[in-house]
Amino acid sequence: MNTTFRNEPLLELRRGPVRNEALQALAALDARLPLEVPMLIGDDVVTGQVFASVDPSNPTTVVANAHAATAAHVHDAITAAERGQQVWSKRPTTERAAALSRAAGILRSRRFELAALAVREAGKPWAEADGDVAEAIDFLEYYAQNALVLDAGRPLVQMPGERNSMRYVPRGVTGVIAPWNFPLAIAAGMVSAALATGNAVVLKPAEQAPACAKAVVDALHAAGVPHDALALLPGGDEPGKALVADPRIHTIVFTGSVAAGLNILQTAHTMVPGQRHVKKVIAEMGGKNAIIVDSDADLDDVVPGLLKSAFGFAGQKCSAASRALIHRAVADELTERLAGALSTLRVGPAADFGTDVPPVIDIAAQQRIEGYIDSAAPLAQGDTRDDGFYVPPTLFAGLPTDHKIIQEEIFGPVLSLETVDSVEHACELVDAGGFALTGGLFSRSPRTIEHVSERTPVGNLYINREITGAMVGRQPFGGGRLSGTGPKAGGPDYLLQFVEARAVTENTVRHGLVV
Amino acid sequence: MAPNARIPGMAAPTQERPLDLERPIREIGTDLAARMPRPRAVSTARVERRMTELLMKDPALRAALFRFVDVRPACSSPADVTRHLHEFLVDAESKTARRATGITGRPLAQRPIAVAAAAGVKRMAQQFIIGEDARDALPEITKLWRNGVETTVDLLGEATVSETEADTYMRRCEETLRALASAATKPGQVNLSVKVSALTPLLRPTAPERGIEGARPRLERLLRVAKEVGAHLHVDMESFDTREAITALTLDLLSKPEFADGPSAGIVLQAYLVDSPEHLDELLHWAQSTPRTHPFVIRLVKGAYWDHEVVQAAQMGWAPPVFTDRHECDRNFEALTKRLIDATPTVKVAIASHNLRSISHAAAYADARGVGNEDLEFQILRGLGDDTQAAIAATGRQVRAYCPVGDLVAGMAYLVRRLLENTANDSFLAAAASGTDTAELLEAP
Ligand SMILES: Cc1cc2nc3c(=O)[nH]c(=O)nc-3n(C[C@H](O)[C@H](O)[C@H](O)COP(=O)(O)OP(=O)(O)OC[C@H]3O[C@@H](n4cnc5c(N)ncnc54)[C@H](O)[C@@H]3O)c2cc1C
């Protein structure tokens, strides 16, 4: 196993032959649709009530028929996972890490196919879909390596006559609840962190993208993770809630909306009869991310940076920008250029290489976002279509600070521009918000950059670039305040959330002698 | 051992060289070098040389200066200029930079320093940029014409992010073509270099067809205007992300029957690209099968986006599309030079370089093949290659200066790129400036 981590290379989609290979993989996938996604509980392949995931770019296409788990299935899966916990936690870390690395290899060998699946099931444009596969591979490799580092324990102060040691042990059966927007990467990341540290996992993926989650689980099983140690439970929030409430669960790893996250925190922290431990919740939640544009910013960089941050993947990234706080000195010029640039964005199917803004995930999201768009008069608006869950990319300007477009996470292709008197003024506006996930700053003043870096509450600050696209090992990701409970996914501290430390002190003095 | 000292009867070297170019290269190069103004004799050149040396030795100061030049046009007041300069210098860790901080940190010195720094950037810019617009630039251009130097004008601009901005750029191009035409004294004098990325906001690396369709109507219109006024239109090459779109669009438009008898037009081949030999195959194949009244011009350059290509590839995990060994790039430049000269008169060749070796090699090979000014010219960048231009012109070879036109804001990206190039440790100009002797500069790569 290699020990220096390197990010998985992205597909070089700017080359025609690579694009052709991607399209061939898509055609091959299309011929196999719809896929079947049963529950995987221990060694059992379990069927249940069927629900479909559809192609957001063409909702008549069923991508997968999945089988919804009920509370009873959750119960069975946790029972199997308790057996799995016994087996998996006793495997040497090296063996567990090797299994994860093998799983990464399997994903690597299915590179194009899995990107095609994310294109279809999540409506991710190719470059984003490919990034999702690469990030899934990165998480597997990165956590495998980090687990080996953690296994060595930490040095402690030693005294004559005593031997002190500390090592990390798995916390216990872990429930993973995943979102649809990084259907491969986030599921793979949360699952592999738990597995790498010796925990059995019950995965409840988002109902919009069960087939992507199954691809991850299949790879891990094929790589040698025992079936008991990793269960797959497709379905909506019903199995999610049952998972959180079960007293046998030790850790809950959740990524999704703040509403669901707060509900999970509350349930998890309510003791139920039979429960003998405090559950730990790792929650990565929403954001309301702002980009500050200083008077000395290079607008040639700002315009593409804002477009990419706000409208890439139709704004459906937790890191996406939805506010731009623009210094008065450049506000008029930037507003005009942005409005002009908005109309160059092509709204279209995720599978088209020429698409800039794909559809949103489902009809509920479409209606929710349209509700926001209809609540004020846009400054500029792009195209839309009616053959999928499309929403027109939309710019607002000059809304009052308490407007819901400025305060709430929209999770769609909507950007509002606000004029500020200074960078400090912008920092105050950011500081007043409840979320603190990502943020951006365009400035060419080293002191301003330093000041904002110190002052910002956000978990990830990006300077003079887009604010999306965190890379494993390079931009450890996660926010504070209502955006999350803090650990940085893809960073060196993440695995600590999945273990407990055991300190052992041995008296080495016998008959007055140090032995 | 000299070739004629070979022991009789011994096998000849495995690769028989049909032409020994090294001797004529040395002769041509030495002659050109002798015709360049002696740096020591010119005081501004000496200051500049000292500056270049200093910057090469002190990467932190170099970074500080470039960041200052970059932000200068966005500074609203002298205080703002001073603040940025001061911050960059504080940032730079070198001793030189720290000394300078002492000066700018004093409030009393603020205004003069800011004014001087602002003026410095402006002066520097004026060395590379010949005017704010075509009319402003005309005196300088006609002066070059009178001295037997041809020109190509490049309109600097901000990045094009909207259709309106693309239209504005197209109109500027059109106005420039007409303004130059009205001042021209002989046919073929008007020559404009255009960037496809300025003609459309739709260039997408993964969807070349979008950029092609976006730029098509505007480039087509410029070709018509160029034909009307008898101008040459040259399509510049940009980052690798856009090469496919730029090439396909240019060749496609020039294949239209209406452009077969004009205007004169051309494209650029970047020798730093690993697959440039295949790109040349494509260009030559097209040129051979598309008869034109004015032969298709291919400008050979090394390539201006080397850092960008290498950084982008590293961040994405790709093999870089460019050579990473200087010598490989230079050898490829020479191999492509030969193929291009061999392809005359189907194509016309422009060798665009400030590198004495690259230039001398092209001249020597052209001489050996009997290819003259009809089919071959040399091109230099205004401000960087002025001495080279004078020397080439003095030897009776055709030379053309690439003359950027635009305001300070628009010109800054161009200026920064040129400055970086000029002071990069492995650049020819930096080596020449630091006093490397001519024989060494002329060695085979
Ligand atoms: C008239 C004219 C028009 C031009 N038009 C274009 C154009 O349309 N598109 C464009 O891209 N450029 C264009 N250029 C710019 C040209 O690419 C640069 O001027 C050129 O790169 C400098 O090369 P040189 O031969 O003068 O100097 P040299 O010092 O001999 O070469 C420097 C060049 O070598 C290459 N290089 C540097 N380091 C390495 C390395 N480690 N490995 C491999 N290669 C390396 C880089 O390309 C670098 O720019 C033009 C130049 C001129 C003179």
Ligand SMILES: NC(=O)c1ccc[n+]([C@@H]2O[C@H](COP(=O)([O-])OP(=O)(O)OC[C@H]3O[C@@H](n4cnc5c(N)ncnc54)[C@H](O)[C@@H]3O)[C@@H](O)[C@H]2O)c1
């Ligand atoms: N901070 C991050 O790293 C990060 C990353 C991606 C997405 N997100 C956030 O995710 C949201 C979009 O994803 P989504 O629409 O899938 O979110 P969501 O909260 O609706 O659903 C996420 C998952 O939680 C489950 N779930 C919902 N309510 C639950 C409950 N009460 N108990 C247990 N499980 C429940 C869902 O079935 C799904 O699997 C956005 O708010 C976005 O900001 C955050």
